[in-house]
Every structure is written in C-alpha cells, then in structure tokens.
Amino acid sequence: MAGSWSVVRCPACRNCHGTRGQPRQCPHCGQPLPSTTPIITTAETSAQLRIEVALANTPEELRDELRKKLESMDEPLVASSSSSPRALFTAIRKAVGDDMILRRSDVQTILDSHDSEQPVDDLLEKMELDGTLVRQQDGTWLLLE
C-alpha cells in the first residue's frame, strides 16, 4: 500500500522498528536488513506506527494493556534517550509531520526556540547514532521512532 509503514523485526537483534518501503538497516544494531525480512504489521500513520512498534517490542502478555494505554494518550510516545534532551525531542517530534521527514532548518528553529547552543549537526548526529533518525540521500532525515 503506497505511503504506509511497515513494522519489521531485525533478525539479528530481534528489535522491531518502523520502516517505509523495503527494510534497509536496523536502527538498533545497524545490521543491513534483507528484503525478505518479514513484516510483522503495517500502519497507515506515523502515530499508529509508533504504537505498533512499541507493541511489537513488548512481550505478548503485556500488549493488550499497553495498547490501551498508548491509544488513550494524546501525546505521542517519546523514546527515552540520554543523549537528546526530552524537550528537544518532543519539539522535534512535533515539527515532523505524518511523513516523518525532518529537515535541518526545522532542527535549527527548534534549537533557537529552546535557547540551545547545541550545534544542529551535533544533535542530528546523536539522534542518528541512537537510532532515532536515519539520514536520507536528499539531505533530510527520517524520524524512526
């Protein structure tokens, strides 16, 4: 289905993540993913994708409860990351539309509005390293989780 998201499980580290189109690389362990990587489920929106990824990474017996919790939350699930302050991450999440595409200028705007001295590239690199972002060939970033 065009424009929809897939949740795939990395065969190497068993973590699930969202992807669009063919699986490429695991954001958790960096393994290249074969095009035959099984798709666990699909999502129509980035909000739904976040829920499905969280559920896929949760033991089966806890999923029902987690799903109820996630679906009742207005705020999207924020991944905990020690390297990027939560406020910035939340702002970045908000700046990204349903296409999950992040532009360098978006990040600059966010840093400015938080009075952050942190260089844009430092933040982008950190988020890239912890698997939150994937750099795309056209110079934008794809927000993964």
Ligand SMILES: [Zn+2]
């Ligand atoms: Zn992996």
